[in-house]
Amino acid sequence: xxxxxxxxxxxxxxxxxxxxxxxxxxxxxxxxxxxxxxxxxxxxxxxxxxxxxxxxxxxxxxxxxxxxxxxxxxxxxxxxxxxxxxxxxxxxxxxxxxxxxxxxxxxxxxxxxxxxxxxxxxxxxxxxxxxxxxxxxxxxxxxxxxxxxxxxxxxxxxxxxxxxxxxxxxxxxxxx
Numbered sequence: 001x002x003x004x005x006x007x008x009x010x011x012x013x014x015x016x017x018x019x020x021x022x023x024x025x026x027x028x029x030x031x032x033x034x035x036x037x038x039x040x041x042x043x044x045x046x047x048x049x050x051x052x053x054x055x056x057x058x059x060x061x062x063x064x065x066x067x068x069x070x071x072x073x074x075x076x077x078x079x080x081x082x083x084x085x086x087x088x089x090x091x092x093x094x095x096x097x098x099x100x101x102x103x104x105x106x107x108x109x110x111x112x113x114x115x116x117x118x119x120x121x122x123x124x125x126x127x128x129x130x131x132x133x134x135x136x137x138x139x140x141x142x143x144x145x146x147x148x149x150x151x152x153x154x155x156x157x158x159x160x161x162x163x164x165x166x167x168x169x170x171x172x173x174x175x176x
Contacts, residue, residue, distance in 0.1 A: 072098025
């Protein structure tokens with residue numbers, strides 16, 4: 001077991017195009033460290049922060065293994081947001097590039113994080129929740145401070161985007 005450190009720090013936020021309100025997925029660079037291993041940093045990969053935050057909020061209550069959410073925890077891109085009307089959740093599909101690790105909820109309010117290289121740490125569940133929710137709140141606050149997003153007129157895209165935020169609000173409200 002290595003040093004039980006888990007860090008997520010957003011390094012920057014950006015939209016793929018000029019911010020005219022049409023880009024629905026927030027991108028940026030992030031620093032993530034698990035134990036002694038830097039999983040991602042500014043030189044590693046530009047990621048879809050909005051997808052990553054949603055995926056991590058899902059993992060606050062359930063175990064996660066790579067590819068559980070049709071992409072990675074920190075996907076490079078998200079070309080399609082596919083609404084599942086029956087479950088009020090989304091699948092976000094993009095390219096096969098991204099950063100992943102395993103999340104296992106243990107007894108005694110602990111969470112085990114296992115990197116792709118096999119490094120394992122165990123942290124308090126409350127600390128894991130705080131780190132994930134702080135990250136998600138920063139992402140949401142950036143949306144709120146940006147030009148309002150333009151809701152797509154295409155029904156498929158519209159339902160994907162609206163269901164994304166419906167699931168986001170549901171997950172976030174569970175932890176207030």
